Amino acid sequence: MSGQVEAARVQAAQTGAEPTGSAQGDLSGDDVNAIDRLQQAYADLRAELSRVIVGQSEAIEQLAICFFARRNALLVGVPGLAKTLLVAKFAETLSLSFSRIQFTPDLMPMDITGTDILQDTPEGRREFQFVRGPIFANVVLADEINRAPPKTQAALLEAMQEGNVTVLGKEFALPSPFMVLATQNPVEQEGTYPLPEAQLDRFMSLIELGYPSEAEEIEIARMTTGQRQPVLESLLSVEQILSHQDVVRRVPVPDHLYEFAAKLVRQTRPDGGTAPDWLIPLVAWGAGPRAVQSLILGAKSRAALYGSYMVRQEDILAVAPAVLSHRLVLTFAAQAERISAREIVARLV
DSSP states (O other): OOHHHHHHHHHHHHEEEETTTTHHOOOHHHHHHHHHHHHHHHHHHHHTTTTTTTTTTHHHHHHHHHHHHTOEEEEEOOOSSSSHHHHHHHHTTTOEEEEEEETHHHHHHHHHEEEEEEEOOSSEEEEEEEEOOSSSSEEEEEEEEEOHHHHHHHHHHHHHHHHHEEEEEEEOOOOOOOOOEEEOSSSOOOOOOOOHHHHHHSEEEEEEEOOHHHHOOOOOOOHHHHHHHHHOOOOOOOHHHHHHHHHHHHHOHHHHHHHHHHHHHHHHHHTTTSSOOTTTTEEOOOOOOHHHHHHHHHHHHHHHHHHHHSSOOOHHHHHHHHHHHOOOOOOOOHHTTTOOHHHHHHHOO
């Protein structure tokens, strides 16, 4: 056991991330073993998903990072990129309940959360009973969230933030683990209600799914036009998942990386005197304090998934584009020059 902890110290020294103070004390021998198990579980998860998902390795990585960090994600991609299939199979491999909500302009909050209905009891009386909505699942796919009106979007975002729903004055706890994966179609914007920046901030990461390569597209056609898709094996139990999520929170972070994450976020704010000169005409509003929290949590999750016993700077840099890009409000000048938020973040890091 002491040899594994010593290995953690050696790894930290080699990466220049030797912790100070309590950072090293937070990592016990049991945590080292738990991180090793999580690394193997993540490798098995990727291998299992590859049986039905072609490519999209970066999207799978960011999805797993958000899940084990107990955070929610926003998936953006044109139709046909297997967003729904990826989320459904991800839940299947983790033996979790899965619910898909197709957002439409006429969707009401009670269609998501559930409502009280009048039922006859065996004693001959009538009583109101709560019928749970599709939000009561471990993994909830909010398909095309920007098609629902703001009131319905708010009902979902409240569940994401609070971990419970309130119906007619009564609170109902959501299952654990719980994750919302919302999708947006970047092509069709007619008849949509784009999420305000304050609500976008509730999502830890924006995961962009790009077009597959030619070889991957041929493989997709071969897989989807043949026999029935395989049923994936359940790799982790709910108890194991909760244990993995707990150990992610205990991954040590050196003090200088807390400072690095805070400085990186503060550089996105044009009016704080901390942004570089080239960024000021491109960004109207920068990222808020939730971005720092998400950078640290995402870096912890990525470090554990890759079997690292400590957060490294490369972990923060790897999650920064997904964490920061949807938190920047660009100016008209940036839009006119067709400069995306992701390009600005890439230049920053």
